[in-house]
Amino acid sequence: MKTIVSAGLFLLPFAAAVAAPPASFDPQRLSNHVKVLASDAFEGRGPATAGETKTIAYIVDQMKAAGLQPGGSVAGGKRGWTQDVPLLRAAIEGTPRLSFETDGQSRPLAQGDQIAVRAAMTGAHHVSIANAPLVFVGYGVKAPERNWDDFKGVDLHGKILVVLVNDPDYETGQGDFGGKAMTYYGRWTYKYEEGARQGAAGVLVIHETGPASYGWNTVKNSNTNTQFDIVRANPASAHTPMEGWIQRSVAVDLFRASGLDFEALKKQAQSRDFRPVPLKARFSADYAVDAKVITSHNVVGRVVGVHHPDETLIYSAHWDHLGVGRPDARGDTIYNGAVDNATGVASLLEMGRAFASGPRPDRSIVFLAVTAEEKGLLGSEYYAANPLYPLAKTVGMINTDAIGVAGPARNFSISGAARLGLLDDLIAEGRSRGRAFMPEAHPEAGGFYRSDHFPMAKRGVPAISFESGNDLVKGGTERGEALARAYTEQRYHQPADEWSADWDLTGMAQDLNMLHALGTRLANSREWPNWSADSEFRAARDATATARK
CATH class of the missing domain: 3.40.630.10 (Zn peptidases)
Incomplete structure (x- = not known):
């Protein structure tokens, strides 16, 4: 037994190396x-x-x-090459009607430009949200092991959560979430899951290129097309009725219309003392969804x-x-x-x-x-x-x-x-x-x-x-x-x-x-x-x- 240092972080023993026969990989085959x-x-x-x-x-x-052998699911006593993967497939039909209401005025939102709303992952065939209140919930994190709760027991049922992407440590590089390295709490998938646990009607993640690690084009292209999810017994436990992203500039204007400063509130959200802040705004959405269960496939070969x-x-x-x-x-x-x-x-x-x-x-x-x-x-x-x-x-x-x-x-x-x-x-x-x-x-x-x-x-x-x-x-x-x-x-x-x-x-x-x-x-x-x-x-x-x- 010998010990190797993993990235200078810790020591783990492992068996002595077995000499590998040389393998030749052809760049042209890879390219083809x-x-x-x-x-x-x-x-x-x-x-x-x-x-x-x-x-x-x-x-x-x-x-x-x-020269591989089939390694997939067994049917008729023999393995095949694939594994069936049942998935919920959902796509928005037509152009969704989306808007904010501030100061009594309705402000339409263009799908793909100002907002990127995903097809409903709850299995619903229609999404209709009328004048739901918006609440800024900081980073939208509930982490008891870190003594962190952005929700503070506020009743968020039926409301639209407006949330920052990444962790509270991202801006400063230090704090309760390990500094710059993102935890799962920073992922947009977690934000949606936590929104569902809070009983929200929807979650809007504020896009910023730095903390997201990609630009708006990636958000738009990844969220306005057909969406998929695993087939869940209770999809509402993991998804709110509406999930989406908004551009940072849209969020800044939204906060300003509520008499709030976006950057100041983002700074407050980096503290465990942060409490949800109601916005003087409401959100409406109306769109049909083509939702059905389909079967996709994993492919499996084996030696x-x-x-x-x-x-x-x-x-x-x-x-x-x-x-x-x-x-x-x-x-x-x-x-x-x-x-x-x-x-x-x-x-x-x-x-x-x-x-x-x-x-x-x-x-x-x-x-x-x-x-x-x-x-x-x-x-x-x-x-x-x-x-x-x-x-x-x-x-x-x-x-x-x-x-x-x-x-x-x-x-x-x-x-x-x-x-x-x-x-x-x-x-x-x-x-x-x-x-x-x-x-x-x-x-x-x-x-x-x-x-x-x-x-x-x-x-x-x-x-x-x-x-x-x-x-x-x-x-x-x-x-x-x-x-x-x-x-x-x-x-x-x-x-x-x-x-x-x-x-x-x-x-x-x-x-x-x-x-x-x-x-x-x-x-x-x-x-x-x-x-x-x-x-x-x-x-x-x-x-x-x-x-x-």
Whole structure:
């Protein structure tokens, strides 16, 4: 046994490394996969569309060609290639009628420009809200373990909550929520969930580019199209009747009409003494919703282990993107999702090829392409709640989402600030290749809660989402950061996220070689990675320890 230091944060023991046979990843093969999956013919890979049908067929065909075995659901005594994922599909029909009323005057709100209202996730076929009072609730956080309650027992039933994005610590970088690194309380998904617990009629998140970590285009494109959710027994427990975002400028005007200063109230909201502030304004909404339950699919390939086939390592990536949506300035309506996440699927397929063509590992390896990540990690959430292979005997999950296309890097990272033995192993593999681990450059973006490893992590399974480095061999961190900013501003969740012949995918091949070595280490050892002793996920993992004896 030896000890590796994980990001300089803590120590965890792990078994001595097993030498990995060299794996060769062809940049041209990777590029070809992305080119196909991100082509207009796949229509942006939206769930429950013709684009899904083409995507599933392509992934299955490529998994077969790579030599993988079907690893999906069992039917007729045989495993298939897919796992059915039932989802609630909801889309606003026509143009929603939305307005604020201040000083007795009605102010219409343009969907997509001033406001971005999501289709109802409650299963309702019509949303009608008439003159509901608005209340500013700060960051909308109720965290007893931090002695924090933005609601203070105020009755918010039937009201519209106006809430800031991110955590109370974001502006100052210090406080009760760990500084700049976003907690789950900072995610917009949490804001909606807490609004439902408070009995609100709706939640409007105020968009600001810094704390959101993306611009209004991303908000608009992600929220005004067709929405999906897992099928819930009681959807009202997780969703208010109306959910949406408003532009910061709209919020500033709204507060001013109530005789309030937005910046002053935002400052007050950073204190645990904050109390909800009623606005002298009301909100109305009226729109029809086409809501129905559909079936999407996860795709699953497998290499069966020789000695411990009941023990499973998972590589994952989401196959979906936003489909066809609102036109951009060029009139393009297809959200191709080349980097996000055709690169991850290409990585998954070629990783499957590498393991299927090499010596069979001791443990089984599953290659899981999940649906509806863009709609809230729904495919991975469904798999985690309905695993095809027991979570207690799942060694770990290695997720790939938006892999770098700008050439080799001297470093690498993971989404979020996780502390676990699986990261120790990855750091060791990186070090052997002369690559340094870099803690996530922008923890305030809440990356840990935005990728498909999270549903597994919260159930205790050691899980990471790999991130290519920003210290590029050609251009260093200056070029790496500049390219990342340009992607976020100009292509992320926009039609411009398209395949390019100019990409340098030798860096992606380098990344995959390292992740293959990590998987080989885990699949041919008796190691069971765990979370650090102080991790919020440790107890869930330890609760299943007897299954791994």
